[in-house]
Amino acid sequence: MTILRLSFSPVSENSVSLGSRVFSTIDPGADAINGIQLLSLASSTMYPKVGGSEGKAATRVSPGEDAELFPIFGAVPQDTGTVEVFLPHFGVVAGVPVVGEAEAGFDVAGALSGADPDTSKAGPYSIGSATFVADGSSDTRKDSTSTTVTVSGDVTFASDSAELSGQADAVLASAVEQIKRFPSGGGLAITGHTDDVADDAHNQTLSEQRARAVSDRLKQLVDLSKWTVEATGKGEGEPRVPNDSDEHRQANRRVEVVLTPSNPAEGEGSGVGASPAPASPSAGSGQMPQAQGPVGTGADGVDITIDSVVVHVWMEKVTRVGGYLVGELLMRTDSELSLPVSAFILPSEWQGVLRGQLLNRVCNLTLLSGDTHYLEAYYAAAAETFYPLADTFTLVVKSGQVPTRFPAVWPDTGQDAVVLDLPGGKKMHQDALRLRLTDIPVVEG
Template identity: 45%
Template sequence: MEVGPAVIKDKYTIIRLGIVVSSKAKKVPTDLTVNQTFETKDAWSSMRGLKMLSMEKGSVFPELSTRTDGLTDSLTKDKPVELFPVFKAPSDGVKTVELFMPQMTVAIGLPVVEASAVDYSVDDVLAKAELDEADPGPFAMNSIILSADGSSDTKKNEKSTTVTVDGDVTFEVDSDQLSAQADAVLANVVEQIKKYPSGGDLTITGHTDDVADDAHNQDLSERRAKAVSSRLKKLTDLSTWNESVSGKGESSPRVPNDSDEHRQANRRVEITLTPSKPAEASASPSASAVPSSATVPDPAGPVGKGPEGVDVKVGGKAVHMSIDGVFRVGGYLAGTLMLTASEKVYVDVWEFLMPPEIEGPHSWAGWMMGVYNLTLLSAGQRYLGVDYSYSNGAWVMLSNDFVFEIQPGEATRFPVVWPDTGEDSVTLDLPGGGGIWERVAARLTDIPVVNV
């Protein structure tokens, strides 16, 4: 696989992919193609699964070309198949980009060059391209971090950070009286506030479930928001923040109020920070500085070091799972989980969904298709894979939409990008869990982090 460079021409970026069968291959099927490799569940036989990233800037650029040239060409040992995905050009000053390639890896540090630096005609590529520019991006990477005990979650994008604290943990039942655990839960909010000494806008909003009448719920949500505001003022300095405190009662549920678990998720207080100087938090995080009310959860499956790997059961058959390391670029980490087996194994994407037991803003990831349960564990926090949203609100995670069956002696690959934990080595945790489909569970420790 030859990747790059990233060529800038007017408002577009073209990245050449040269794909050829390895000279080590003993036998090459005559019908071997790449037509499914980079597709998505919404765009079959396409390259729309490819995403250009600027991990330094926290931006995602979706692939724009709708053409299928090269995708159905037979792969041989003699001649590479060439693909030319097209993206919107990054902002001035971006010198390198990354390419997220589903089913393969994340290519790191592709140089950004002018058209004169390559030996193919960029003009010809653009002339032939059929571009879908309805929503070209770039889109901000969203980072979601969950407290491992479910007491809070933190969602970040380029403009704001929202910490949601669980009402049942933070307050006494049906009350605005803070619980004994409240300070431990609010410690994460305090840590986020301290990252921005210049302050900005701070909104604190209370929410309830639909039990009791509207008036009671509205009053309770307002009192809980005020209680959080009062406690935060005692825990840290808010003098540089423009504070707004309100309650929405039951009017803005996070999820439908159709079960006890969902009602609990809706009983919450949301604290949103919109800093006046977002760059103040650009320094790499320190895992030891991130407080948490949660301890590290017990592993749900086998445990081993990342490069050595562990054996898990997929479809009743033994599969070896390993990850050699991850790369740090900007405020993010990128790595590729490898699955190998000695016999053919059918892999169902449902086995790698986020389990329903894990609450938070990605609770719906328990039923949407995709490899979503590859999380990092650090200091009682669970770091989910990076995602982004289109202008219409449609959500996309940087992950495989589907997976192929594992062939003997070959690797199935799950590339993923996470927010940086700030550590020299990380722990990858597949939390397993139940529901309709049993999830694959495993924990891989001591995964080295390479600074790029």
């Protein structure tokens, strides 16, 4: 196992109770430190807390004193030199050295005594990433073993047809770029999907025809001689989101291109865990979409109003660590404020891509490069169950000069400065925050 020694000491004039779940989620029954995560960003892996320090929940810590906490995680590889630690509501601490038990500097046996770690959930879990083109023409999801490029059926094809549109090549360029990253080839699964309009038989046939059309065109655009290509259709059987609105039906009309390379290491340098090349070509203009809320630089920030309370929001910097970017959104107000539960929700048309535990988490802090949104990196604790590497939801922003912090991890955009965008979306909850912060400097970790 891996044990983290964490010293906690208040810097204010007031004592603090760890029973307030200082480093935890808002999940019922959570202990004081259940939200702490151990990250190895260089290897794109996350280790959840599996035990340790549960008995500290009732501890009160006074100014000038400290409490030592010992969260326990699964074992990191022996050759790991440093790791990162995600602390909810505080930030991401990089460069934490990994040492042997003899060099720990504390009583390891005592820290383990009575901890009873649940090693069945120790992981490690692979970290993945997702990008969305602002006009909805395509999105890309990457993890350690595969890359999925999804193209919009409405942009790629004529209505209710398998005939490729004039924009098809521009949309498929994102798939072509990903295929070229793996010269040794592998498996290529191309799957067509429809909405629920028309009968099942029609939709099944249309989805199969669209998958074959994409397959045939990709063979003309890029060398697929080292790829095993399979083109199938699922009709209306696997919607991304419920077919309960025009926007949702549009999201469900799509073709998915899944690459499973035989040598995933060939993609290093532009994929998950490494500084990527600029965003893939798309059917969009490449121009940054119009902001849906106030705009300011990261240093100056913007003011937004929530329930008649003015909140100042800013971001000082992001730090490049192990092929990722880490940073914190900061909020400050003169009056204590309860945030709406939908303040950090994703646009509905994106939620179908990252199915999983998106409630009670800060999900909509995207980095915007040209017309492409980079979502927060995520990990999959189970099949199709995604958790963003972002802060858990904070119900209250306290008044005063000390800001409330919302840390997050993103895939690296490869830029020297980034834009943080809390987007609108075609269908967005009215309480979702909308703002944009520009010129946020990227510093080396």
